[in-house]
Structure formats: C-alpha cells, structure tokens
Amino acid sequence: MLSRGLRVEGAVEFGTEQVGDRRGVTVSTYREDVFTAAVGHPLFPVAQAATTRSRKGVVRGIHYQPPTAKYVYCVRGKSLDIVVDTRVGSPTFGRWDSVMLDDRHFRALYLPAGVGHLSIALAGETTLTRLTSTPYDDDTAAALSPLDAGLDLPIPRGLTLVLAERDQSAPTLAQALAAGLLPDYASCRADDLTSS
Numbered sequence: 001m002l003s004r005g006l007r008v009e010g011a012v013e014f015g016t017e018q019v020g021d022r023r024g025v026t027v028s029t030y031r032e033d034v035f036t037a038a039v040g041h042p043l044f045p046v047a048q049a050a051t052t053r054s055r056k057g058v059v060r061g062i063h064y065q066p067p068t069a070k071y072v073y074c075v076r077g078k079s080l081d082i083v084v085d086t087r088v089g090s091p092t093f094g095r096w097d098s099v100m101l102d103d104r105h106f107r108a109l110y111l112p113a114g115v116g117h118l119s120i121a122l123a124g125e126t127t128l129t130r131l132t133s134t135p136y137d138d139d140t141a142a143a144l145s146p147l148d149a150g151l152d153l154p155i156p157r158g159l160t161l162v163l164a165e166r167d168q169s170a171p172t173l174a175q176a177l178a179a180g181l182l183p184d185y186a187s188c189r190a191d192d193l194t195s196s
Contacts, residue, residue: 003038006097008085010112013099027106029073044133044195054121058162061118062144066183067191069133073108074101077126084116089185114188133195143170
C-alpha cells in the first residue's frame with residue numbers, strides 16, 4: 001500500500017494492495033502502519049460509516065464539517081474526488097487537488113478535519129464508502145459551490161451534472177470567507193490530533 005501527499009496540507013491519497021486469482025480479487029483498503037507513516041497518527045476512531053450510490057453525473061459537494069476527518073474509497077464505479085482546503089489560516093488555504101477513485105485501483109483518500117470534499121460520479125453506478133471521525137450533523141455540516149469560478153475545479157466538460165439544491169445555492173469560497181463561515185485551521189488541526 002503506497003501513499004501520496006496531496007497539494008492540500010494533510011490530505012493523502014492511498015494506493016491499495018490487491019490479491020487476485022480465478023475467484024476474483026481481495027483489496028486491502030486500509031492499513032494502519034501505512035496510514036500512520038503517511039499522516040503522522042493512526043486513523044481516527046470511526047464514529048460513522050456511510051455509503052453513497054450515485055448515477056453518472058451526480059456531484060456531491062464541496063462539503064465540509066469542521067470537526068470531522070474523513071477516509072473515502074470507491075467500491076464500485078468511478079469518481080473524480082476533489083479536496084479543497086477551506087481552513088482559514090492553513091498554508092494551503094484555497095488550494096485543491098484531485099484523485100480518481102474507482103473499482104479497478106481501489107485508491108483511498110484521507111481528508112483532515114475541515115477540508116472540503118467533492119465527488120463527481122463518472123460511471124453509471126458509483127458507490128463510495130466514507131468513514132468519519134464524528135457523526136454527520138446538520139448543524140455543523142456546510143457546503144461550498146462546486147461551480148465556484150474562483151476555484152476553477154476540473155469539472156469534466158460535456159458531463160450532465162446533477163446537483164442537490166443545497167450545492168446549487170452554496171456560496172463560493174470567497175463569499176463563505178467574507179461571511180465568516182469557514183473553519184479555523186488551528187482548531188481543525190487540534191480536532192485531527194484529539195480524534196486520533
């Protein structure tokens with residue numbers, strides 16, 4: 001299992017180990033020793049596991065929940081996943097990076113607390129599993145516009161996008177910053193360390 005740091009401070013992409021024979025394939029989607037070496041601490045105690053199934057073109061995000069770290073992988077289909085640094089005061093604030101998650105390579109993605117996450121389903125039926133350090137909470141969950149021209153995200157051209165109303169009406173990063181809606185980097189770092 002290999003890891004690669006992303007352009008967003010603290011976010012890491014993980015390759016997976018696969019063992020296959022005539023029966024199929026077994027995939028190791030998480031290894032604590034590799035994760036700890038890459039991130040500097042073990043994976044958080046899992047407070048919630050959730051699975052989303054999306055048809056091609058479904059866009060989920062940019063979503064963030066300040067106290068919550070995430071570990072995401074694709075069990076079926078293909079998804080372009082984008083991480084956006086929404087943490088005010090972060091050395092990589094406003095920066096983004098992308099990872100292709102699919103059921104061929106079974107890569108995984110770690111997002112530290114407060115980092116935004118966007119997924120775009122690129123296959124007919126795409127299923128993502130997400131482990132989080134805190135349960136989902138409507139009161140602290142927030143969204144940014146995935147179509148924010150200021151971020152210039154690599155949204156595939158020619159793809160018919162399907163967005164929830166929440167994501168269609170979400171503010172841009174600049175609007176959220178001006179309104180004081182974004183999480184503080186130091187607080188998010190403290191959340192990462194106390195949840196591990």
